[in-house]
Amino acid sequence: MASSFLGNLVESTYLPLETATTILAMAGLFKWPPQATVNDGDRFDFIVIGSGVGAVIANRLTENEDVRVLLIEAGKNPSVESMLPGLFILLQNSYQDWNYVSEPEEATKNQQFGAYRTSAGKCLGGSSNINHFIHLRGDxxxxxxxxxxxxxxxxxxxxxxxxxxxxxxxxxxxxxxxxxxxxxxxxxxxxxxxxxxxxxxxxxxxxxxxxxxxxxxxxxxxxxxxxxxxIIGNGRRQSTSQAYLNNLNRDNLYVLTETVAEKIIFEDNVAVGVILRLGSGEKITVYANREVIVSAGTFNPLTSSGF
Ligand SMILES: Cc1cc2nc3c(=O)[nH]c(=O)nc-3n(C[C@H](O)[C@H](O)[C@H](O)COP(=O)(O)OP(=O)(O)OC[C@H]3O[C@@H](n4cnc5c(N)ncnc54)[C@H](O)[C@@H]3O)c2cc1C
CATH class of the missing domain: 1.10.1220.110 (Arc Repressor Mutant)
Incomplete structure (x- = not known):
């Protein structure tokens, strides 16, 4: 389970070996949904794009055994280090971050790279896996x-x-x-x-x-x-993937990580399907009998080429 990211940190003595051992011990606590086998033309009741709040939606929808749900996520499963609250500082600008930067402007000229870093999570659980834990509802x-x-x-x-x-x-x-x-x-x-x-x-x-x-x-x-x-409990980050998908075994939930939703297909102004780019690079089209739910975060460059 130790990623090369973790290995590199230990090697560079940035991460104490003791912490690395804790991470390895924690690895056994996580069982993410298996990668689904999905073929071109497959139909689901709901297709959920993005697994931040999408993880919550997918969990709630599949409480009904008669409903088949496909959850699409561009990133990978969360790393174990993202689950350890003390290591949150390492997650921004890592592979679990889309690593966006803003357009340069006058106000950003003294920033590194001359622009703001605008982090956004890229993994199962989305930004809830890299955020700063503060649990604050809207007013x-x-x-x-x-x-x-x-x-x-x-x-x-x-x-x-x-x-x-x-x-x-x-x-x-x-x-x-x-x-x-x-x-x-x-x-x-x-x-x-x-x-x-x-x-x-x-x-x-x-x-x-x-x-x-x-x-x-x-x-x-x-x-x-x-x-x-x-959002910290039992020493772990309570991301949406940890809270709503970890150890969840449901035959009616299909999860595809490392899969990008490239385009939504409309018929008569109704979203009926999605073109996906699988991790292998293959493109397939999947269809929704009921709804396509877009929960892909606030900003994403893919929107200009896809949605
Ligand atoms: C560094 C940081 C710190 C934060 N701190 C806090 C905090 O302390 N408290 C707080 O309440 N909020 C915090 N937030 C904000 C909070 O985490 C987000 O508001 C929340 O996670 C947004 O949920 P979401 O589902 O809308 O988007 P996200 O959680 O970003 O999820 C979107 C998901 O969609 C995936 N995706 C995007 N495009 C596609 C595509 N085309 N195909 C497939 N998948 C796609 C992404 O990879 C991502 O996993 C923070 C955010 C960041 C980045």
Whole structure:
């Protein structure tokens, strides 16, 4: 399981051998879905492109045994080091990152390369495998304003809150004591905090100058300083792939990693299929009986040549 990335780090003594041993011990904890065998012309009920939030969608959809779901991911399975919170600093600008840079502009002229680095995860679990762990929901007012704008109450905070709760196992006694109504205790994503004295000292300093500290920003009170909640549990990153795909054995879920969705096929303005480029370079077309769901991240150069 040790990737050459890991091997190189140990060799260059950047990574202590002890940490490398921990990584190897952890390798046994992960069983990613096997690479599916998919042929040109195959049909599925749903095709999900991108496995960040796409991992959640694929998991939820396949709870129904009668539904066949194909999940497409351009990157590989996550490395073991991406699961170890202490190593997150190594993940940006690695092979698990699309390594995009912004267009150069006046404001970026003093940056390295004269542009901003704009990281985005490229592996099963997407950016949730390289992100900085902070577990912070959108502001309730935002959800309510979207609901009002769309004239669709299902987007109101009252209506999305049960899904936030369903996703979580919060492991923090203080938050549970005061804010249990906002949190879940048996969902797939473990949430923890790591309070420490030095952070508290900083928060007390802010309070002295009138800036409030807040125990939990994932409530209706979203303004102030806090000791963050993190998507870290059992010593592991709680990425969407870890929480929703690891050790998941479902015959109705088909996962293709190292596969790029190049083009969506429309008939009468309805998305009916997707042209895929497999890891081998072969191109195939797959079809969706019900929906093609695009969850391929915020930006992607493939969009200009594909979608
Ligand atoms: C460095 C960094 C730090 C962050 N820190 C935090 C944080 O602390 N807290 C927080 O809440 N958020 C954080 N974020 C943001 C958060 O991780 C993202 O908002 C979230 O993961 C986005 O989910 P997504 O599914 O929309 O996209 P992604 O998670 O990016 O998933 C998109 C997936 O689609 C795949 N894909 C793209 N194009 C194709 C294609 N054509 N064919 C097949 N697959 C494709 C990609 O490889 C990727 O795996 C951070 C992000 C980054 C990059």
């Amino acid at each position: 309730p007012c935002d959800f309510d304003s979207w609901a009002a704008y769309l004239k669709d109450e299902s987007w109101s905070y009252k209506n999305v809150l049960p899904y936030f709760r369903k996703s979580e196992t919060i492991q923090d006694e203080d938050i549970l004591k005061y804010y249990a109504n906002f949190h879940g205790v048996d969902g797939p994503v473990i949430i923890t905090r790591q309070p420490d004295d030095s952070t508290r000292n900083i928060m007390e300093s802010f309070e002295e100058i009138g800036v409030p500290s807040v125990l939990d920003l994932n409530t209706n009170n979203t303004v102030g300083f806090t000791e963050s909640s993190f």
